[in-house]
Amino acid sequence: MIMNYFLTNMLDYNLSGIEQAQMERLHLFDRHHQPSKIIVRRYNRFLQLNATRAGLKDGDFVGMYDFFQQAMSANVKPAKIKDLKLNQLEGPIHEANKYTFFQAGRIAVEVILFPDSNDYQRDQIDTVRYFKRNGQLAQADYYDVRGFKSMSDLYGRDGGVAREIMYDPKGHERIASVYQALPNGNIEATGFQVNDQDGRHLFDDEPAMFAYFLDRLNLLDDGNRFIDDRPNLIDDGLFQMKTSATVYCYWHNVFSPNYLQQQPTDVYQTLQNQIDHQAKIAGWLTPTATEAAALAKVLPDDAKVDVVPSIVLENLPAEVASISKRPMRLVAATRIDAQKQLDQMIAAFAQIVREHPQAHLDIFGDISDRNVQRELDDSVRRLRLQRAVTFRSFTAKKQDMFESAQLYLLTSAYEGFNRGMVEAASFGVPTVGYDLNYGPRDFIDPENSGLLTPINNVNEFAKQTSQLLTDSDRLIVMSHLARQRAQQYDAESIWRAYTAAGVVDRKEG
Template sequence: MFYFVSENIFSFNSGTEFSQAKRVQLFNAKGQQAFYVARDYNPSFHQSAKQLGVPDNQLLNMYDYFQKALLVKHRQIPVRFARTIPKRDYHIDGIDANYSLIKFHGRIIARATIAPLTVGLMGNMIYYDRFGNTVATDYWDWRGFKSSTQYFHPDGQPGPQIFFDPAGRKVMEVIRMNISGQLFPTMYRLFNYHGRDWRFDSENDLFIFFMNEILSQQSESSVIINDRPSMIDAVAHIHGAMAKFQYLHDGHTVDSDNPLRGRLSDVLTPLFTADAPAFTGVITATEAQRKILARRFPKMAFYCAPDTFVPQQLLQTRPQSLTGRRLHHLIYFGRLSEEKHPEQVIYALSAIRKKIPDASLEFRGYASSSDFLASLKKIVADKDLSDAVVFADYAVGPVLWQSLDQAQMVIQTSTGEGFSMSLIEAMAHGLPAAAYHANFGPDVIIQNGENGFLVKNGSYADLAAAVVKVFQDNALWQHLSAGAYQTAHRYDADSVWRAWQQSGVLPDER
């Protein structure tokens, strides 16, 4: 039994969540029962998991477990037919597609918001006092039941939060106390769990108890792979697993150019110090990172296994020719955040357009903050590129695939990567890549002149020159595109599974 641990599944997911979801799919497809384990409370958890292709029977959310809601049949509860609103006494005033107001004799007493990506289904209910202050909010699980109620103090700060099972019984609460003028969770309480009440000081303490309970119920050996560095200390204190691993999705040092002696990322320091004895080993996506870590920490065990795989559906798709694409169109997809340096893509485009005047760029992903997105848009405007750059919405599946099939090249400006799922996914659509010569993923994935070009780390001028070279030579593009498709085929499910079998991580192989 395999448990892949994270915090959550989000509306906008990073490569870590995608990688974890892909691994769950792969292991189950190969006959190894595996679960996507999440600690955080999220009423939309199962909706988001569905978008990642993870079915309910491969999910294990801590709150679901204590709410007796691991496997709940999805029911559609429209706002207008929700029993929580007595129609005889209250009037429902539909404002728009996002919310309705609940009125009593003309006074607004509540606001019903529509669940994301649904039409008219209950999302949450916000209750007001006679002065318009929020007094409580009911959160509805996407599957169709009231999941929790969050109460608020008169000053707007959150008070207790009560959690319910699908039948409406109270099963859990979170208590907050005033610390330096702010209310923070200080107690997590379970009601009548196995006949008694339980109290925990933190969410991580509750998570440790939860995982210990899960493992104690298993008759077969269990393996935990933690995917989120923020969960390292909690996973270190879990007991009952045959083996525990930490998967590194990123580089391990602040300075990606100095992985052997550079300062460790703060979030990873416990893994290599106090919590190291609690882990069987650390898994990396590339052999290069594994070897460096083995040199740096000779007393620890390091393993290498792929970060992702390309689904057969994509590999069987007919290759997209250049005539079916938008000429001179670049795509950058993934998180728009400071450490990825997307502003350098804009600088590169400005240089490219001096040689290729109709070159264009599509950013496809979500921004780390609204301020950072605004800064990128300002650079676009300052460079007079507003007509050449599009900031497209975050997308997965067919919507993203359509963008990749229309582009001519993928471009990346990260100066350090643990792997790079985006490069592999782009190559599955025949896109040659232009990226920095960076540890660790791009150096492994990109072969100069075969499926793209690597340039000096941090040199967007060299990056622009590589793109111009490809855009000016259709025969070269055809050669690189064929190489990209070939690279993607090396990451098919069977090949990736063989790599896991040979990694030493699986119990039968150790």
């Protein structure tokens, strides 16, 4: 049976939009009896926790390092301090969640415990550090969230990591890497060794190891599909595969540095690399028709490009409160990052609130750039908006973000799509956004289901938003049309897009 693999670099504690899209695709394929898994390239000892928090089951994902560490279904008793057998040492001195042990008056071992929470058992070991007689760090052991020692960093004379070893739950060495200083001054892993049931395998770098991992997966089933959702992080290993698979490259974001042009001509190196490996690619996918048309013009003439939206709206709210009965609450759902230009949104809101003192702006999003967050906090204070602007953590409960909102705001420098505007529209919340090439321009019917304003024109954005807030009749119509537009992203519509693109056969599912 064909297995569908969705490739990403990491499942973080707070999922990005791309990983949310992968999960929705996973559920969609499962509903149509298409076996699927999310593939995670990077090492992360918190992977199981992050996946569980996101609602994934063990069979829904495969981490490369878990695979080689034979830890995909680890069932172990979490390690505690007593398991380290440090009785011969002096102490410990206890400070918060750190326990320090001594030998002849010097620090010998530090044990860090995971914080008390529902995610961990009480007194569960997080990290153990071992020190040399001269006080330098000799070794640091890191424990998987499930309880076993997962990785050791071994330090050299210069204080940097010299070797890294990763273990299976029984303590056997499964992966080893050597670290060296590169000409650019960075210290990076320059060689990997994997010990599996087929013997010992040596790789020059992590992409080569990733290719071997994908080949191993590919041999488990017949005619597998790979959907590459993170090309800039995945392609370097994907294109080194020796076995044959059907590969689709999904561009969730812009493919050119000239993304504001109607028809970009220059492309990012990642796309050029895909063009150079076209023989390995069955087709390209994008979330919008506008981007698909632009992408087709820079790809070879025989390249296949299809539109498959990156969002699947499940459990659409059956009814929503009339927008005229909601408070004047404006929302944005976005990561805190320079790309999103939230400084412009806040500057525009400072003008809006002068005309509408009762207005409030809620920004839901996880912080990807703390410097940006500090600058935004400074702007809020400088503009005296502390009571009118609130930063909130992202929540999976869409009703908490959109149910009582009147408008969704979008001031990004660029977008591949923007799932927040569709989710907001499903609650009858129209978007006021910049008129970007991809995403807003494809989803919003200007003056009907939302508003598009000139890019980077803060004054015009504020003016049009203020005018809309004063016209309740227009806002009610726009809310109704936005909700109708969102309903086109239901599960069955997206499945038809996958079949129309040939990603899955019409007979499947």
